[in-house]
Amino acid sequence: MKRYICDGTSDGLLSAIASILEEEPKPEEVTLSAREDTLFEEGLFIATDTVRAEDLFSRLKERAPDAAHTIYFLMLAEKEGMENSLLHYIEQAFMHGDKVNGYLTHPAVRDIVTVSRKAARELHRMKGLLRFEKLRDGAYLAQMEPDHNIIQPLAYHFSRRLRAQHWFLYDRKRRTAASWNQGSLRFGTIEQFTAPALSDDEKKIQAMWQAFFKTIAIPDRKNPRLQKSNMPMKYWKYLTEKQGE
Amino acid sequence: MDTLAKLQILSGAARYDASCASSGSRREGAPPGGTGNTSQSGICHSWSDDGRCISLLKLLLSNDCRYDCAYCVNRVSNQVPRASFTARDVVDLTLEFYRRNYIEGLFLSSAVMQSPDQTMERMVRVAETLRIEERFGGYIHMKIIPGCSSELVRRAGLYADRISVNIELPSQASLQRLAPQKEKAAILEPMALIGREIQESLVERKKIRSAPRFAPAGQSTQMIIGASPETDFQILRLSQGLYKKMNLKRVYYSAYVPVSDDNRLPVLAAPPLLREHRLYQADWLLRFYGFSAEEILSDDAPHLDESFDPKTAWALRHPEFFPVEINRADYATLLRVPGIGVTSAKRIVAARRFSLITPEGMKKIGVVMKRAKYFITCSGRPFEKTDRQPALIRQQLLLGEGSDLMSPRQLVLPGLYV
Ligand code: SF4
Numbered sequence: 256m257k258r259y260i261c262d263g264t265s266d267g268l269l270s271a272i273a274s275i276l277e278e279e280p281k282p283e284e285v286t287l288s289a290r291e292d293t294l295f296e297e298g299l300f301i302a303t304d305t306v307r308a309e310d311l312f313s314r315l316k317e318r319a320p321d322a323a324h325t326i327y328f329l330m331l332a333e334k335e336g337m338e339n340s341l342l343h344y345i346e347q348a349f350m351h352g353d354k355v356n357g358y359l360t361h362p363a364v365r366d367i368v369t370v371s372r373k374a375a376r377e378l379h380r381m382k383g384l385l386r387f388e389k390l391r392d393g394a395y396l397a398q399m400e401p402d403h404n405i406i407q408p409l410a411y412h413f414s415r416r417l418r419a420q421h422w423f424l425y426d427r428k429r430r431t432a433a434s435w436n437q438g439s440l441r442f443g444t445i446e447q448f449t450a451p452a453l454s455d456d457e458k459k460i461q462a463m464w465q466a467f468f469k470t471i472a473i474p475d476r477k478n479p480r481l482q483k484s485n486m487p488m489k490y491w492k493y494l495t496e497k498q499g500e
Numbered sequence: 501m502d503t504l505a506k507l508q509i510l511s512g513a514a515r516y517d518a519s520c521a522s523s524g525s526r527r528e529g530a531p532p533g534g535t536g537n538t539s540q541s542g543i544c545h546s547w548s549d550d551g552r553c554i555s556l557l558k559l560l561l562s563n564d565c566r567y568d569c570a571y572c573v574n575r576v577s578n579q580v581p582r583a584s585f586t587a588r589d590v591v592d593l594t595l596e597f598y599r600r601n602y603i604e605g606l607f608l609s610s611a612v613m614q615s616p617d618q619t620m621e622r623m624v625r626v627a628e629t630l631r632i633e634e635r636f637g638g639y640i641h642m643k644i645i646p647g648c649s650s651e652l653v654r655r656a657g658l659y660a661d662r663i664s665v666n667i668e669l670p671s672q673a674s675l676q677r678l679a680p681q682k683e684k685a686a687i688l689e690p691m692a693l694i695g696r697e698i699q700e701s702l703v704e705r706k707k708i709r710s711a712p713r714f715a716p717a718g719q720s721t722q723m724i725i726g727a728s729p730e731t732d733f734q735i736l737r738l739s740q741g742l743y744k745k746m747n748l749k750r751v752y753y754s755a756y757v758p759v760s761d762d763n764r765l766p767v768l769a770a771p772p773l774l775r776e777h778r779l780y781q782a783d784w785l786l787r788f789y790g791f792s793a794e795e796i797l798s799d800d801a802p803h804l805d806e807s808f809d810p811k812t813a814w815a816l817r818h819p820e821f822f823p824v825e826i827n828r829a830d831y832a833t834l835l836r837v838p839g840i841g842v843t844s845a846k847r848i849v850a851a852r853r854f855s856l857i858t859p860e861g862m863k864k865i866g867v868v869m870k871r872a873k874y875f876i877t878c879s880g881r882p883f884e885k886t887d888r889q890p891a892l893i894r895q896q897l898l899l900g901e902g903s904d905l906m907s908p909r910q911l912v913l914p915g916l917y918v
Contacts, residue, residue, distance in 0.1 A: 357850020359865035360857065383545040383555075387600045395599065413601075416537050418530040420599060460596050463504055467597075470512040471558060472549035475757055475771055481551025485544070495602070496546055 257285040258298035261338065265330050269308035271301040272342050276311075276349070287342045289335070315348060322348035322355050328371040331378075331403045340366040374403040381405060382412055384486070386495045387422060388461075389454040394436075395422040396451065398493050406431050407442065414440050461495050468496035501583055503593065509583040513563040513574055514609060516754060517722065522555040522604035522639045524717035524749060525661040534635025536598055536605070538661060538717075543604050556607035556641060557597050561585050561623055565611030569668070569679040570762045571727040574611045578760065584613065587625045594630060598638050605639030605661070606630070616647035616686075624652055627659035639717075644694075646686040653690050657697055662717040662749070665690050667742075670735045674728035677764055694719045695746050718749035725779060726772040727756040727765055731802035736782055736793040743786060753779045778804040785810055788842055789835045807898060812838040815875055816894055823877045827856050839871030859883060871897065 257279075261271035268289070275282050290300065316323040322344070329337065343363035348355045358364045387395040395417070406426050410433035413422065417435070424433040425445060432445045491497040523542025530536050544553040562584035563574040573580060594606045608626060613619045623642060630636040642660040644653055656663050665687055669675045672684045694715065701714035721742065723735070739751045755776040758768050782804060785791035789811070796810050797803070805813040815822065815838045824837050826848060834845040844867040851857055851865050859878050862869060873883040874893045 351854075354850065354853060357847065358854045359847060359851050360855065360861040365864060379541075379543070382539075383543045383601075383604075385601050389600070397601070415529040417535060417599065417601075419533060419535050460600070463507055463593070464597060464600070464602050466504060466508050467511050467557070468546065468548060468554070470508050471515050471554060472552075473515055473757065476550040476773070478551035479549065482547045482549060485547040485551060485553070494546070495600070
């Protein structure tokens with residue numbers, strides 16, 4: 256079996272896949288992985304070619320938009336070791352079009368769809384669980400530590416929703432940030448983060464939300480297990496309603 | 501009284517209302533200079549200590565009620581602290597919470613203050629202020645106070661995404677006995693009016709895109725379970741009628757939580773949660789699985805089974821329908837298999853386009869076989885060596901993990917779906 260390797264970036268990966276799909280008569284019989292820092296490389300290295308990577312992705316978007324969407328979320332998952340599955344997923348996607356996501360009995364399809372779904376699920380969750388705090392200067396800040404790198408689509412969601420306010424998202428794990436102010440959305444990194452001062456009435460509003468959170472539960476129906484399965488504890492750190500419980 | 505104290509009283513008084521869905525409406529992007537949009541699929545923002553999704557700021561405008569409905573904490577004869585919000589209070593709370601992403605929007609109901617009209621007027625003012633003055637584009641769900649004028653119902657529908665009239669109890673007799681000041685007509689008439697207005701607005705908007713929207717997320721209702729003697733069969737038939745004839749989006753069931761020792765009410769040790777759970781399951785069968793109330797229950801067996809979910813109970817009564825062949829059965833037939841839900845059925849149909857599904861394949865595509873295995877074959881081969889005697893299957897289901905006896909863990913509460 257022929258083995259190929261590429262560099263670990265998404266461009267490197269996509270250009271390798273493009274080259275294999277174009278040049279290999281039987282792509283289902285080759286494997287692809289990311290180059291590791293070992294002395295002996297086992298396999299043929301395919302160099303990164305951004306143009307080729309972009310071309311592949313735009314052809315895929317045309318042939319199978321759902322599959323392109325799936326790959327977008329796969330990239331947000333930042334999961335290692337998916338190169339080979341992705342190669343065979345894309346091969347199947349060109350063959351079957353958007354029906355490909357239903358081919359869950361195919362191991363590569365299942366791998367990709369499963370990982371991608373997880374990222375999509377976390378994005379949906381964070382749309383609800385993200386909490387903003389009002390700062391002294393009137394801007395709003397939300398901090399998070401999600402498992403997946405979802406800051407971009409999340410910021411896009413809030414840019415349509417909280418349009419009239421100035422806000423920041425900060426991913427503490429990846430030190431990445433997004434900011435929205437008067438119609439412009441920007442992304443960047445923050446190396447040194449110091450929590451800014453809160454506005455004067457912030458604690459008052461937070462106390463009201465905490466009070467609401469407590470009273471809205473029906474005492475006869477307490478169910479902490481259900482609560483935790485719907486809202487895993489890893490998200491509680493930044494939840495206003497879970498502070499000081 | 502400060503806002504915090506009012507909030508505690510008036511959210512506590514609203515907590516027995518089951519509906520919290522924020523789905524079904526699409527306001528793309530916030531209005532110019534304003535805040536908020538809605539999401540077609542709805543978003544849960546938190547889960548309270550009872551495990552229910554919190555999506556909307558759920559409040560009563562007031563709990564200071566003139567009426568005396570036996571099953572309700574806010575009835576006039578009950579000694580509880582009373583409070584009322586001003587319209588401004590509610591508007592400010594909604595906006596402050598929304599800006600911090602605590603909520604999808606507002607759910608506003610109220611006790612009857614001076615009169616139905618006066619109460620409804622003030623509720624409509626809240627929605628009007630939010631939409632017009634504050635350019636709020638988030639979700640609004642408003643209750644209609646039975647007995648208010650149809651003009652107010654119309655105005656509510658222009659601002660709200662969803663409006664609902666609570667049917668309260670499953671029969672007129674019970675309504676008369678337990679909520680003597682409410683009339684059946686005062687509940688059904690606004691429901692019919694809302695149904696007509698929704699239809700008309702849909703037709704108008706097909707012609708002119710800018711025609712006003714009327715309650716774009718539709719109408720829902722709620723009834724209390726276990727405070728009156730109706731059977732599950734009566735309840736399901738009522739829901740079926742509401743879905744079919746009134747075009748309702750959702751019927752919510754709320755297990756009666758004893759709040760009163762009024763002798764017109766049954767004495768319950770605990771709220772009938774399992775019954776509520778079974779009714780929600782049966783309701784899903786009506787809405788998404790192509791079942792009719794008459795298939796699920798009958799005059800001879802008018803109550804839902806406690807040990808089995810309604811679909812399994814139906815399957816056990818209909819051995820002639822099984823086994824279902826996974827590689828051939830159509831979608832509607834797959835949906836009738838216990839343990840196979842909408843997602844699994846869709847995945848099976850999608851996967852077999854590529855190749856026959858093997859038993860391992862079923863696991864790979866993520867179908868849970870715990871219950872399904874007794875009712876299906878895969879290319880002619882059974883999964884379990886059962887002789888398909890209903891009695892035996894029944895026993896195995898009960899012994900094995902196939903039964904979900906008393907696990908309101910799985911409670912499918914309004915939230916993500918529809
Ligand atoms: S009218 Fe509503 S708030 Fe008043 S007692 Fe009846 S159910 Fe309760």
